Amino acid sequence: MKFLNKIITELLAEHPDLSGFTIVIPGKRPAVFIKKILAEKQYSGFLPTFCTIEELIAEISGKQPVQGIALWLMAYDSYQQLDLSPKDDFASFLKWFPTVQKDWDDMLKFSDDDRAILEFMFDEERIKNWAQNLGEETEEVPRKKFLNFWKNMNVFLPFLKKQLQAKNLATAGMIHEAARNQINSFADQYKNRLVFCGFNAFTPVEEQLVRQFLQRDKAQIYFHGDRYYTEDERQEAGIFLRKYQTWKEFNKSRKFRWIEDDFSKPKQIKVYEVSGNVSQAQLLPNILNSMQNVSGTELSDTAVVLLDEHLLPAALDSLSTVEQLNITMGFPLKNMAFSNAVKHFFHLQKQLAKRPNSYYYNDVLPILEELPNTSEELKTVARFKSLIEERNIVYFSEAFLRSALDSLSYFPLLIKAESSDLFLKQIYNFCYELKFRELDDLQFENIAHFEKTFKIIKNQTASYQFDITIETLEVLVNQVISSETIDFQGEPLQGLQLMGLLETRLLNFKNVIMLSVNEGKLPLGNTQNTYLPYDVRQHFGLHTFLENDSIYAYHFYRLIQESDSVHLLFNALSSGVNTGEKSRFITQLEFEVQFHSIEHTIIENLSASVEAQPIEIEKTAKVMERLREWKKRVSATHLTSYLYNPIDFYLNKVLETRAVNEIEEQLSVKNYGNLVHYALQIIYDTITEKVLTSEDLNISDDRINEAMNQSIAQLKHQPEFYERGINFIHKSIAERVVKNIISYDRNLLLEGHSLKIIALERKFEEVDFYLDEARLEKVSFYGFIDRIDELDGVLRVIDYKTAKTKDLTLSIDEKNIDEYLMNDLKKQALQLCIYQYVLGQLPEFAGKYTETAIWSLTEVNKGAVSLQFTKGNLEDAMVSIRNLILEILNPEVPFTEKIRPVFD
Template sequence: MTTFIFDVLKDLQNNNENLSELTFVLPSKRAGLFLKHQLSKVAKKTIFSPKIISIEEFVEDLSLLKSISNTELLFEFYNTYVKLTNSNEADSFESFSKWAQILLQDFNEIDRYLIPQKNIFDYLSAIQDLNHWSLENNQTDFVKNYLSFWNKLINYYTQFTEQLINKKIGYQGLIYREAAKNLPSYIKNNPEKQHVFLGFNALNTSEITIIQELLKNNLAKTYWDIDSVFINNQKHDAALFTRQHKTNWSFFKNNPFNWITTNYSKEKNISVFGVPKNIGQAKYIGTLLNSLQKNNQSLQNTAVVLGDEDLLIPVLNSLPTTIEALNITMGFPLKSIPIASLFESLFHLHKTPSNILYYKDVITIISHQFIRPLLYVKDVDYATKIIETIDANNLVYLTTERLKQLATNCNDVIDLLFSNWNKSVDTALKNCNQLILHIKNFLDGNKASNLLSLEYLFRFNELFNELSRLNTAYHHIKDISTLYSVYKELLSSETLDFQGEPLQGLQIMGMLESRVLDFETVIISSVNEGILPSGKTNNSFIPFDVKIENNLPTYKEKDAVYTYHFYRLLQRAKNVYILYNTEADVLTGGEKSRFITQLELEEIHDINHQIIAPHVPIIKTTPNVIDKTPSIINELKTVAQKGLSPSSLTNYIRNPIDFYYQKVLKIKEHDNVEETVAANTLGTVVHNTLEDFYKPLVGTFISVERIKKLKTRIVKTVTHHFTDVYKEGDITKGKNLIIFEIAKRYVSNFLDLEIENLKAGNQIKIIAIEADNRVVIDIPELGFPVTITGKVDRVDECNGITRIIDYKTGRVEQSSVEIVDWEAITTDYSKYSKSFQVLTYAYMMQLSNKIQLPVEAGIISFKNLNKGFLKFSKKDKAGAYAKKDALITQETINNFSKELKQLILEICDPNIPFTEKEV
C-alpha cells in the first residue's frame, strides 16, 4: 500500500523539485512526522531535510502574533469588558466566563472567515432591536441592558483585538486575519520560496486567500486527497469542500487539480459491528487486535481511531498483552490522574468557608493515596488514628484544632489541608503549592518507584504555577469559587503526553489526528449519530440564517468535515472495522451513524454487518458452605463454654454463615459514624433510661406517685444516655432532634401505660431489671458443657403472675409471639425469632430457680404500646380462632428445651457444615 504522502513526494521528485528547498505545509504536526519518515524512502541520496510545518505554525509566522491559551484569552477579554462596562453593570469574572467563551468563539469564526466586523455586529444589534421592540418607550432596565450589550459588541471586539495586537498575541482567528493582511509583504520578502500544501480539505477564507495568492505568484503547489467516487457525486459530503475549491478557484481553470484518485473503489474488507455500550466497544477492540495478531497480521500499519476520545482509558485497559509497540497520539487527560481527585476534594471542602469540617470530607482527604503517607510519622499512622477517633466518638463535624490534637506530629500537613482558606485566593494557591512540595519530598525518598507519581505531581505543579501567574497578572480571580472555575477550565484542557516511538507499532488516535495519514487496517469506534458526525450544536450568538448569509460554517459544514475524515480513512485501507454503540444514549450519542447507512446504500463494497453481544456465562449461585474442621469444632467448644446468647442463636437460625463469621471468626461489623441516630442507638437509650428508672424499685410494688416522679426526670435521663451512647453526635437539630423527642415520648408513653394499669387496680411488683442470666445446660451427646447467657429487660409480678418482659422499640404484633408447631421455632426466623428469645429467657430463669412456673413471657413494643403486654402463647392448629395458652408451664419449657438442644446439637455437629441461607 502506497500512502498519499509517498505519492506526493514521488510526484515532486519526478518533477525535478529540490525537496530540501521546499516548505511543506500540512494540516497537523503529526502528519509532518510521517512525511519525514517517507522522505527517506523517496530520496536516493543524502539531502537536507526540508522545512515541514503545520498550517497553524505557518499562519502564526505570517501574522507576527503568538497564540495564547483559551484561559489567558478569557482574562485578556475581561480586561476589555471591565474597561467598557459600567462597574455597577459588569458581571463577575465567574459569570462572565460562562458567556464570554461563546463570544470568543464567534470572534474567532468572524476573523477566520474575514467577515467585515462592523457589518455583522451592526446586523446582530439590529436583529435584537427588532426582537425587543426597541422603539417602545417603556423598555425595562433588563431589556435596555440587553440591547446595550449587543450595541457594544463592535466596541468589545475592536478594543480587544487592538489590545491583543499591541501585545503581539492573539487567538486563532485574529492570527489568521493578520496573516492574510501580511501576505503581500511575505510574498515580497520571499519571492523564490516554494510551498507545498498537501492533504487539506475544509479551508477557511483566510487559508483560501493565502493559498490562492501563493498559487497566483507561483510560490506554491497544492495536493488534494479526494477520490473520484466522492467528487463525482454532487451529493456526497466527503467532497463538499474540494468540489468548491475545484470549481471556484481561478487557478484550477488553467492548471491541473492534483489529485483525484480511485483508491476507494478497490477491494476492501469492511466489517461493521454493533456493540452494546462504550465499554463493550473497548473490549471488542481488544478482541479484534488479538484476532489480527493470531492471524499473523502485523499491527505496524494498523490504527485504532476513537470517535469518542473518552474511550482512550478503557481501550488501553483492553489491549492484548502481546502488543509490544504502541503509539498514542492523544494525551492522558490530567483530570483522570489520581492526584486530580485530591484537589477536587480540597476545593469541595473550602469552596464554602467554614471553621468546622464534615467528617466524610476529612476521611476522603486523609485516606487519599498521596496524603496518607504524609500522616505516617515515627511509626504512627495518624490517618487511622483520626478515622478511629471519628468512629469511636461519633464525630460528624470536627475542627482543625481537634485534628491537630489527634495528629500531633503532622500539624503542618493538617494546616495545609484543613486550615480555612478564608476566601483568600493567594492562601489557596500557596497551600496547594506547599502541599505539592510536601508530597514531592516524600516521593523523592524512593524516586525510582515513584517516577510516574512524580510526573503527575510535576504537571499539577505547572498548573498551579499557571494559576498563580494568571492571578498575579490580571487580578480577576476574587474568590475561591472563581479560582475553582479557572482551575477546572485549565484542568480540562491539559493532558499528560505518552512517550513512545511515533512511527512504530499500533497507532491509537482521535479522528482529527488521522488527517493525511493512511493505514492498511483501520478500526473506528463510536460511529454513532451525535459523535460521528456530531450533529447540531449551536454554541454561538450568531443565528443560523446570519451564518448562512455571511458564509460562516454551520453544523452542516462541520458534519461534512467529519464525513471527509471518515471516508479518507477508508480510501487506501484494505481492512476496515467499524464499531458503533447499539444502546442509544441521549448524552453520548444516538443510533448508528448515517455514515454506516451510506456505506451500505453505496453498494460499492460488501459490508459484513454483525451485532456483537458479550459472552455472559451463566454462573450458578451456590450457597457458601463451611465444613466444620477440628479447629472450628474446638472454637465452637470455646464459644459454647463462654456462652451462647438468645440473639446469637437466632442469628444462626436466620443464617448459619453469619453465626460462623461472628462467633467463630470473630468478625465484627464496622461501627460507622451515625449522622442520624440509628434504630439500635434509640433502643439502647430507651432501655438504659428505663433501667435507671426501675433499678431502685426492685423488690417493691410500684405506685402511681412513684411513676409520676419518674416522669419529671425523663428529659435529664434521656439526654444523659444520648450523650453516653451517641458520644459527640449532635442531637440539637434536624432528624436527630426528632429522634431525641421520640425517645422522650417512648419513655413518657410507657410510664403513662404503667399509670393506667395501676389505676385499673393492677398490682405490679418489680422483681428484677436487666437481670443477668447464665446457666449451664446438659447435653449428653456433646460431651462438653454448654452455657446460655442473656439479659432480661424486666421481670415483674402482676396480680400474682410472674412476667418476663423484653422491650422492643420497633413495632411488634401479637402474632410475632405465637407459635403453632414447636419444630418451626428453630427453623423460621422471621416468624418465631421473638418467641424463641422470650422462651430462652424463661428457660434460663427457671433453670436458675429465679422464677416458679407457671409464668408469662412476652414483649412490650414501644411502637405498639396500645396493645400493652404481648404475651407468648401456644396456639392450636385450628386456625385464626384457635385456643391460645399464654401461660408458660413445665410442659412448655420441656417442649422448648427439646428444640433448643436440637439446635445446639446441629451447631456443634461436625457432620453438618455452616450453610448459607438466602436471606
C-alpha cells in the first residue's frame, strides 16, 4: 500500500509518538492496513485514533443520527399531524419520502438554506401552472399535482426538522447543517492533530472543517492524485483536486501533497468483451491462473472489483477453489432465500386479509421451499407438495392447510394473523428461535438481520398512534430487503480481495480485475433518483450526475494508477437495463493513453461447445434383464413411445422413472382428454349391453354436467379449479364435446342405424404375440380400449384421441412390409392394429369381423374414422410391429435419442 506507507513514513519521521493524532479516512477498512504498516515499522507507542469524516462531523454537530425505519415512522407521524391534501397512507408515503429525504439531505449539505430551494421549487411550479392555465384545460391536472406536492414539502419538511431537533435527532443533512456553525469552536478546543487521508470530493461543511484545522496548523492532509488527470483540464477525474490545489492554505510552507506520476508507468491493460453477466464471473479463474504463471504474483496483491453487486454470488461460485478469499462488500439482502421467504410471509398475510380461508398454492410453496426446515419438516413439506400435485390443488382452505402442515414450527405464520402486532411478534420469535438451529454463516447473518429489523419495527411502532397494518409492515420489510446488504468480515491482509469500487479507497493493488465496466455502471450516468431538476441542482450548488461521474472517474483512475496489470471486463449483451455498451472510461483509455499496451479479447461463450450428438444407451446385461421383464406386459403406448423417442422408452420402461407431477393452473391436454373420457364412461355405463334407442341418448344438460363433476372428482381435482378463467372455458368445451359425441350417436339411431355399446374402458392382458415361427419367444399385450360397440352388426373398437386423426389408410406390400409401421407418423395406425389383433385373440370376439377407429375430440363431427387397408392386411401390419419389438429387444441396437425439430 504505497500511499498509506508514504503517509505513515512521513508522520513517524516528524512525530515518533502518534497517540495524539486522529487519522481521518474515507472508510473504516484502511485502518487495518495502517495498523499493519505501523507494526512493520516496529512502532511501539499508543495507536492513533481512527475515524471517518462522517463520524467527525456527527461528533461536532452533537446530534444523534436517525435513518431508515426509525426516520420513516417519525416522518410519517409528523406528516399525519399536518392537514395536508392529499393525505397519503403509509405505503404511499414511502413511495416518495426516501427520495425527498435524499434531496433534502443534499440541500442541507450543499446549500446554506434548504428553505430557499424548497420555496424556489414551489414558485417554479406556480409559474408553470399559471402558464399552463392559459392553454388547454386538460393539461392542468398533472401540473397542479406537482404544485401541490412542493406546496406540501414547504410545510412538511420544516415541520419535520423541528420535530427531529426537539428530540436532538438529525438526518445526515441536518448533521451537516448543525455542524456548520460549530466547526470554529470545535477546531479551537480539539486537542488531537487531524490527519486527512485520500479524500477527493468534500461537502462544503467537510471542506470548512479541513481548512479551519489547516489554518490553525492542527491538521495535515494527504491527497492521492496523479498528473495524468490533475494537469489535464479535460479529465473529469481531477476536477475536485484541481480546485483544492487553489486553497490559500497551501503555500511554500505547506505544499499540496501528493500528485504522483504513476499512471504513465507501463501497464498491461486487457479489455474483455464478454457475452453475458455471469460469463464475466466464469472468466475469473482463467485470469487468475494466467496471473499466477507470472513470477512474483501473489493473490494478496490482487483485487477483484465488482461494479454490479448482483454478480457476487456468481463470482463466489467461480472463486470457490481460492483458498484465501476476503470479501469486502455487502451481499444484497434481496438475493437471499430467507429474505424471499419473509417477503412471501407478508404477501400471504395481505392475501388472507382479502380472501380469508382461501390459500393460493403459489403463495405458500415459496415459503416452504425457501425456509431452513428441519429434516422432519422437510418430510412434512414433501408430503404436502406431493398431495397438492397429485390432486392438482390450486386453492385450498385453512382446514386443509392445518391438516397437512400444523406440525411445522412456523405454521402460526401461515394462518391469518389476528393483528399486525401479533404477527410481528410471531415472526420475530420465529427468527430468534431459528438462530439456534444448524445454519451456514450466510443463513445465520440473514436471519439475525431480520430478527434485528423486526425488533426495531416492533419497538419503533409501539410509540405511534397511526395504524400499523400488515400492508404497512410489508412496505417496511420490502424497503429493508431492497435497500440493505449483509456485510462480510474477513482477513483483508491476506489472499484475494473481492470488493466494490468504494471499498478500494486509499488502497492499491498490483493486479486489478474489474467486472461490469459498462456505461451505466461506471459511471452511473444520469440515473440519479431525485425530484430536483438538473438546472436547480446546478444553480444551488448541489451535486448533479456530472459531479457524481467525476467522483467515479477519480476512483477508477486512482485504483489503476499504481497497478501493473489491469483486466477490464464488460457485458456486451443488450438485455433488460443493460445496453451492452462498454464504459466510456475504457474508450478514453483506448483513445487518450499512448503509453500503455491495451489488448482486446472477445469472449463469445465460456461454455464448452456442445455437439448435437444424440444420446446412446447401450443394452447391458442389466438392461436386457429389464427388457425380459417388460416382455410380459407390453402396451401399444410403449411402442409408440419408442417410435417417438427411444430414450423416452428407456427412461420410462427400463429405468422406470416417472414424470414429476406439477400443479396445473391451466388444464393440460392429457387431463382435458381424461375429463371427456371419464364423463363419457359415466354416461354410457348405464346403457351398455343393449341395443340403444334414441330415447336412451336423450341426455339432459344437467346429466352431462353431473357426469362432468363426477369426472372432475375422479381426476381428484377441486371443483373450484373449474369455476373461473381459462379452466371454466376448458370445462365448457369438454361438456360440449361430450354432448356432441352423444348427439352424433343419437343421430345415427334417428337415421335408422343399430347401435349397441358392448364395453367401455375394456381391460385386456396376457394376450400373447409370438415373435418367431417356432413360437418360442413371445410378448404379452395389455391395455385398455376406450370403447367397443356394434354398429349395424359390425364390431368396432374406438379409441378417443385429443389430437387430430393421422393417416389411417395403410398400403403394405413386399417392399415396405418389414418397417411399414416403424414410423412416428403411423403411431395411431400401429395402436389400432394391436387392438384389432387383441380382439381377434379374445374368446368373446374371436372370429367376428372387426373395425378399429380413432374418434378425435377436436373433430367430433367426423365421427369414428376407421383404419383402412388399400393393400395388405392385419397380418402384414403385424410383421412390422413384430420387427419393432425385436429391435427393442436386440442387444446390438442401442437406445438412440431421436433429435426432433424445435417446433415438432
